Amino acid sequence: MPSVMLKKNAEGKLVFYVPKKDLEEVAETVEFDTPEKWGGEVLLSDGSKYYFEPIDGQPDFPVTLRAKRIDSGE
């Protein structure tokens, strides 16, 4: 369960940063990304997949959340 720091970049895309691993990736897709609901599976540009417990409404980016790693993509 890594802690992940999330923020939006200039293009409005989600940037994913795991401090312990120096992993800095842009998210390709976010399962739920509407004003009402956010979270679920997040696919990164390196092919790895993480899961965030869905929440009501958008988080207040930048924010640190806990994620579950589903797939390393390798």
Next chain:
Amino acid sequence: MAALTKEETEALIQEVLEIYPAQAKKDRAKHLAVNDQSLEKSNKCITSNRKSQPGVMTIRGCAYAGSKGVVWGPIKDMIHISHGPVGCGQYSRAGRRNYYVGTTGINTFGTMNFTSDFTEKDIVFGGDKKLAKIMTEIEQLFPLNKGISIQSECPIGLIGDDIEAVAKKANKEIGKPVVPVRCEGFRGVSQSLGHHIANDAIRDWVLENRDGDESFPTTPYDVAVIGDYNIGGDAWASRTLLEEMGLRVVAQWSGDGTIAEMEKTPKVKLNLIHCYRSMNYIARHMEEKYKIPWIEYNFFGPTKIAESLRKIAALFDETIQAGAEKVIAKYQAEYDAVIAKYKPRLQGKRVMLYVGGLRPRHVIGAYEDLGMEVVGTGYEFGHNDDYDRTIKEMGNATLIYDDVTGYEFEEFVKRVQPDLIGSGIKEKYIFQKMGIPFRQMHSWDYSGPYHGYDGFAIFARDMDMTLNNPCWKQVKVPWKTDDTSKVAVAAGA
């Protein structure tokens, strides 16, 4: 010498690796790569931030060096106690040339060495009492200090002293910030973890000090310069440009910086990060907690400076954007003259670099402005995100080496035959004896500043003065002596 092709560079790496035993060879192979600009991510080609191999020469420092030497040390109005035996602090004292204004020993303490000077007794019975006593003495002897930081050396973690408790107590007694930093040298694989620990200590013990206090008058143009250590005056040469374009620099982290500036940083509008490696952690924290955006910039060489000034200005209104253009125009004649003077003397020369936090990629632009080419670069303690940022800056088929060993570096140099090497004091004399011009790129070889337009002029002069120095033609390496000198040696013997 012609540039190496991709295949030749790959072959060179294989050849250099040949000497290692199987396991070491496998391990070191991951740290050496041929640059390929088409890659988006460095982890496909290079591994970094791993423990160095036993038995090789590595140039790395320790976590204490990263915290005391880099991040905390330059905060000039605080006293930084090197807590533990005397050596760690004394042998690194004042070595980094972080310039500052103030009267040393009265209101600033940058070049002094404060230590708890541990002896056997302290190791056996613990040093907490001694530490408390030191802080009382500091208050008596240097009443104008604005705070104290405790920089742990190795033994502190080993004997399990509770420096946090001592710090809290002292903080109550003296009424100034007292910051315990758990940067024992054995933590992590290099000084890099020390930077991180130091950032965390600032986060936990300093940054919140003025939360809820709105007495500091702010402007929409407040920025903080983060990760500029004012080596030879670098931060000053940078700060003037930002101020000329209309921004207000509230804080300098940490070259010529003060604790008050750090405490005020959460009030700024934008954090400007020069050394990403050593201070990105705190910038990310401020972004999350105080919603302060941050950007990286590069003040080496006119091309990168103009790029950075425009990038910074784009985040502000038109007055600042006009200000940036004005600054670029104002200095144009000056830097054009520098290029006109030095480019003909340096054009086409090839450089190999091996430095620390940001320079292996940041100075490339400055060399290119002078018509030079960087053909090899590497970080002592970089992480993958540093190499991500390096791939695009370097030419295809150039060499990239992580935590390079003394042996590898020498072999690379012998084969690549660069015209100039930029690295540190430990490499300097080896390469000078090999007859290759060398500049120290940690301390600017006692010169500087190199940041900003003012710095570029000095940078260009220094590179020229080193590279085109007639002395290199006089150097005859012993293994290349010709017959005449052999006769001379024989005659002299």
